Amino acid sequence: MKHFYQFQQRLVLFISLGLLLSLLASSFMKCNALEDSTDISDARDFVSNYKNQTGLSRKLLLSPDIGDGSKRIGEECSKDDIVVFQGSTVPLPNGVPAFTVEILNACASDCSVAEIHVSCGWFSSVRLVNPRVFRRLSYDDCLVNDGQPLAPGQTLSFQYANSFSYPLSVSSVSCF
Structure with a gap:
């Protein structure tokens, strides 16, 4: 009887280890597939799994060996520095697309x-x-982050639900 319980414990351990390894392998494969992909929709699908979070991304700078090291890539900012990704997610229980x-x-x-x-446009959710x-101030004018700054590499996300997606594009920014 003692051997039977030891066998059960080992079996549970091996099954748990196998599940963990398969989960790690699938995560690794998804990340590799995303790195190998040049399709922006893959990146949108990858980031659309997060809900109302902020985070930091890498920022790439020139090597300090080039020049005196005081110049960075793109000293001035513009509205082109803000990137908006949008993708569909799981619909609401009543079937409204999200x-x-x-x-x-x-x-x-x-x-x-x-x-x-x-x-x-007439954004609503x-x-x-x-x-x-994110809020609409007037027709075709929505404000992000209550007007507060987004640091370099910072991401802001939210979800909305409507019968169609709204085309969103940056119209103006202030640089600090």
Whole structure:
């Protein structure tokens, strides 16, 4: 009887280890597939799994060996430094399509971007969107992050639900 319990414990251990390894392998394969892909929709699918979070991304700088090291890539910021990703996500229980939006400050130098305004048409959502994260001020003018700065590499995300997705594009920013 003692051997039977030892066998059961080892079996549970091996099954748990196998599940863990298969989970790690699938995560590794998904990351590799994303790195190998040049299709932006793959990146959108990858980032659309996150809900209302902020995070940091890598920023690439020139090597300090080039020149005196004081110059960074792109000293001035512009609205092109803000990247908006949008992708569909799981619909609401009543069947209304839902979408995830990721807004990234992709500025390669040390620039914070504030007062980010987005062209958004008559943006509205069945699902509540935190107005400090994203809100419509007037027709075709939405404000991001309550006008507060997004640091370099910082990402802001939210989800909304409507019968169709709204085309979102950055219309103006202020640089700091």
